[in-house]
Amino acid sequence: MTADFQLDRPASEARIVVAMSGGVDSSVVAALAARTGAEVIGVTLQLYDHGMAVQKPGSCCAGQDIYDARSVCDRLGIAHYVFDYESRFREGVIDRFADEYMNGRTPIPCVRCNQGVKFTDLLSLARELGADCLATGHYVRRVAGPKRVELHRGADPARDQSYFLFATTQDQLDFLRFPLGGMPKSAVREIAKDISLTVAEKPDSQDICFVPNGDYASVVKKVRPEAGDGGEIVDRAGNILGLHKGLIHYTVGQRRGLEIGGQPEPLYVVRLEPESRRVVVGPKSALAVRAARLGEINWLGGKETSDRLTAKVRSMARPAPVRFDGESIHFDAPEYGVAPGQAAVLYLGDRVMGGGWIEETFAAELETF
Structure with missing residues (x-):
């Protein structure tokens, strides 16, 4: 060949x-x-x-x-x-x-x-x-x-x-x-x-x-020993539900490893607050995202525009239909597990149009879609 x-x-x-x-x-x-x-x-x-x-x-x-x-x-x-x-x-x-x-x-x-x-x-x-x-x-x-x-x-x-x-x-x-x-x-x-x-x-x-x-946590702790500092696990109202052994053990959308019992419904990591070292948890519906603001955008698409773009927000995720306004992507339907620090890559069919790093996400109420 x-x-x-x-x-x-x-x-x-x-x-x-x-x-x-x-x-x-x-x-x-x-x-x-x-x-x-x-x-x-x-x-x-x-x-x-x-x-x-x-x-x-x-x-x-x-x-x-x-x-x-x-x-x-x-x-x-x-x-x-x-x-x-x-x-x-x-x-x-x-x-x-x-x-x-x-x-x-x-x-x-x-x-x-x-x-x-x-x-x-x-x-x-x-x-x-x-x-x-x-x-x-x-x-x-x-x-x-x-x-x-x-x-x-x-x-x-x-x-x-x-x-x-x-x-x-x-x-x-x-x-x-x-x-x-x-x-x-x-x-x-x-x-x-x-x-x-x-x-x-x-x-x-x-x-x-x-x-x-x-074991990425051990690598992070070797480079930044303070990464093992613990903190509180709280609900969206700020009520303390438990304690954790370091933010490095959690990512947005995670369910396992929270070790919180006695809750009426499954809880997921909704966001991480590094300043207070808090892990904020909530129901799956709280993970729904309607838009995400991107940083360090790299655009390969020239001046072409299209209303048929799709975006991948995780390497193994299925491409989701989006609208791109030059700074943020807006999902046609709610997307789950979108985390700051990940990449959002934009496609037109099989062509990579560009992408950027997710800096901020905007929550969605499911009934608005």
């Missing part, structure tokens, strides 16, 4: 830099790039300590994964470079992740990583290396539109990663390539098997690579 890297000159004259995490996706991208006849360079960013990360199953960009990336490059006969970005990753992603939880928000570090270390620093490195493009293993599609290059969902809905790439700028998109965007994961693994790559059966990395075993 071949892939179109959308090069502006003959492949024999081109240079492709491939972002390699050590997993099967980026390894197959490197193999497909090598098949074009272009000069290919694999680049891996070391994002945290080798010795610590090598013990984490499913981590990326450290330890065993760097070794795997180098082994793949040796197998393909291409150059491989490792760059140390540990301090940059810690400041721009891990520290920010901890601060978001401290502020009662629900962070998405994978977007921040793509926004900073991967699509800013790595892209700059690729240009310094004289590359014609930077190719990655993300499951999204880069489509040449009538006016500009567009970002579209991956063809395989189960693998689509467009939600995590909404902050990609037009300038970055012009330089990036996503050769796996039109493939299902099964086809990617078949390619890896056919060319005997050692990573063909390697498990996918976990979403948050620096959080071992999904």
Whole structure:
């Protein structure tokens, strides 16, 4: 199988830099790039300590994964470079992740990583290396539109990663390539098997690579020890219902783990108040949101407008019909579990029009819809 890297000159004259995490996706991208006849360079960013990360199953960009990336490059006969970005990753992603939880928000570090270390620093490195493009293993599609290059969902809905790439700028998109965007994961693994790559059966990395075993609270407390300070669990009227062991254990929409008994109906986390360290709970109806104000908006749609936009407010959420006024999204029907700190990504069909970070939500009464 071949892939179109959308090069502006003959492949024999081109240079492709491939972002390699050590997993099967980026390894197959490197193999497909090598098949074009272009000069290919694999680049891996070391994002945290080798010795610590090598013990984490499913981590990326450290330890065993760097070794795997180098082994793949040796197998393909291409150059491989490792760059140390540990301090940059810690400041721009891990520290920010901890601060978001401290502020009662629900962070998405994978977007921040793509926004900073991967699509800013790595892209700059690729240009310094004289590359014609930077190719990655993300499951999204880069489509040449009538006016500009567009970002579209991956063809395989189960693998689509467009939600995590909404902050990609037009300038970055012009330089990036996503050769796996039109493939299902099964086809990617078949390619890896056919060319005997050692990573063909390697498990996918976990979403948050620096959080071992999904215990994000321990990571936050290590970075910000005060994150373990407890407080009160209250209802919307301010009545104390119980105590908690730190805001970092709760997110908007959460039901489990509240440990509040004797209530007439199930209670959910409605909001977090970092100043008073309070967890505010209420019935499911209190989670209904009619609108959300966005910050740090990245717009890829040019001047086009449409009343047929949809928005995803969580990576696994079903796109919901919305109206976008340039600052806020207004849902056609109530949306639940919308939390400050998450991203809202706007689509027109399969095309990513842009998105932003949810700064504030506005409650809805169900009967108004």
